[in-house]
Amino acid sequence: MKGWLQVPRLRIGEEAADEHRHATWLELFYDLVYVVAVSQIAHYLYEDTSLKGFLGFVFLFVPVWWAWIGTTFYANRFDSDDIKHRLLTGLQMLAVAALAVNIHHGLSESSAGFAIAYAVTRFTLVLEYLRVIKHIPEARGLAKYYCFGFSIAAILWLISAFIPIPIRFVLWGLGLAVDFITGITAKRFQVALLPHPEHLPERFGLFTIIVLGEAIIAVVHGVSEQKWDTQSAISAVFGFSIAFSLWWIYFENVSGSILSANVDRKLGLIQVWLYGHLPLVIGLATTGVGVEKVIMSNVNQALPTPYRWLICGGVAMCMLSLSILHRTGLIFRCKVRAKYRLGAAAILIFLAVVGISLQPIAIIGLVAFVCATQVLEDLYQSGELSTAKD
Structure with missing residues (x-):
């Protein structure tokens, strides 16, 4: 009672x-x-x-x-x-x-x-x-x-x-x-009622996980609807690696947020945190649909333009959002990572424009490669920081 x-x-x-x-x-x-x-x-x-x-x-x-x-x-x-x-x-x-x-x-x-x-x-x-x-x-x-x-x-x-x-x-x-x-x-x-600095990043992270889950569902559903063959299996692996890479570069850096650190919690930055996540979650949801469309496409024909823009544009939106969050320090503050995310977004848009004749496996493989380079860059940066501290 x-x-x-x-x-x-x-x-x-x-x-x-x-x-x-x-x-x-x-x-x-x-x-x-x-x-x-x-x-x-x-x-x-x-x-x-x-x-x-x-x-x-x-x-x-x-x-x-x-x-x-x-x-x-x-x-x-x-x-x-x-x-x-x-x-x-x-x-x-x-x-x-x-x-x-x-x-x-x-x-x-x-x-x-x-x-x-x-x-x-x-x-x-x-x-x-x-x-x-x-x-x-x-x-x-x-x-x-x-x-x-x-x-x-x-x-x-x-x-x-x-x-x-x-x-x-x-x-x-x-x-x-x-x-x-x-x-x-x-x-x-x-200004006198700023959000709790630890609870807020966790809640946004949980919603991000929900949307990322759609990419995993897309891989499973896409493969289940296709006749099992080598190219479908490879595309599914690439699709999963895209989701895994996006999870990595978001959650590996979110613990460095100035909100979590309880430092300089300015209202303007909190609003950037809020609205900066909108293109991220839209991009993640779009990516999930794009992955499924790629897996279910005819492997012997060029990937249709709408599908190419879904997967390339969706991941590009994620990278652009992450670049803004890095730049402002709302996830781990790092100008180098912000530039890499922005560069990745530009490469993906370029791929969407020029990849007219590329087959589905080539498109999803290149997108997976771009995402993987972001993970490797983060690992390299983290290694440099650890060495500097020693």
């Missing part, structure tokens, strides 16, 4: 910053529903690999990602394991599950259901912040500001469900803009 009596509590500040925090069992359970949502979004892109299909994929991906961001930042600052919070989290999970159900036709006949589901995720978050207003005086300014902005965004999404296409999508864009602007313009309240 103790859980009934708990209220939201502030989980940040000078004392809390020294507290070792990890994702709770509830947060890990909550993430499970995003496994399904990300899978459905990837399937949407798999069904339509044209430029229009990719833009639609991004348009559906952003609100799903933003719903996760809202809950994550709330839990980072105000997490409490009381029954009300558990029930509201359960409601959020149902709403995200509804998002996933409506993704496949999310820009056509299921768009109204998608809009209502997203509105429910935002209204539920507003209920969480109303509890903060009631119980945590020092956070009332931030909570009121968020309640106002997020409510306006949720209302726009809800109204859009009853407005015909394409005006419906205009309201979606306005709603997302209000959501983003609310977070960006709340600096005067956020």
Whole structure:
């Protein structure tokens, strides 16, 4: 019965910053529903690999990602394991599950259901912040500001469900803009309530793992759908190595984040951390679809242009995002690694442009090679640092 009596509590500040925090069992359970949502979004892109299909994929991906961001930042600052919070989290999970159900036709006949589901995720978050207003005086300014902005965004999404296409999508864009602007313009309240420096990188890392999982699923599914032969097997190995390399260069460096080190935690850098991860996770999801398309392509013909751009462009987006995170120190600060990531992105875009006549195994092999060089460069840099210290 103790859980009934708990209220939201502030989980940040000078004392809390020294507290070792990890994702709770509830947060890990909550993430499970995003496994399904990300899978459905990837399937949407798999069904339509044209430029229009990719833009639609991004348009559906952003609100799903933003719903996760809202809950994550709330839990980072105000997490409490009381029954009300558990029930509201359960409601959020149902709403995200509804998002996933409506993704496949999310820009056509299921768009109204998608809009209502997203509105429910935002209204539920507003209920969480109303509890903060009631119980945590020092956070009332931030909570009121968020309640106002997020409510306006949720209302726009809800109204859009009853407005015909394409005006419906205009309201979606306005709603997302209000959501983003609310977070960006709340600096005067956020500066005294900076997120917990240890918990935040872990949560973002877990979402990155969820999206990386799509690349592994793509390898397994692609091979299972193909007649087993040598080239398919080699392509599958290359596909796995791409996912493994991306995991390596992200998680090998994330422990060097200035957020985790609790040094110079400026609000602007936290926002770069937040928005800098968006192209990374979009790129990872795109890469997974690209890997599957490559494995399932005719090995004796040139890889179709949309598939070539999926795998090359997806990995290039990841490299560009990692370059920004390296440059700002939001993962291990290293100008050399930032340059290597940027160079890798340029090479991959070049490959997408000129690789018109290359077969699938050649494309995926070259992408895997570029990714592997990034791992080797990191190992070399780490070895240099160790030698210098000795």
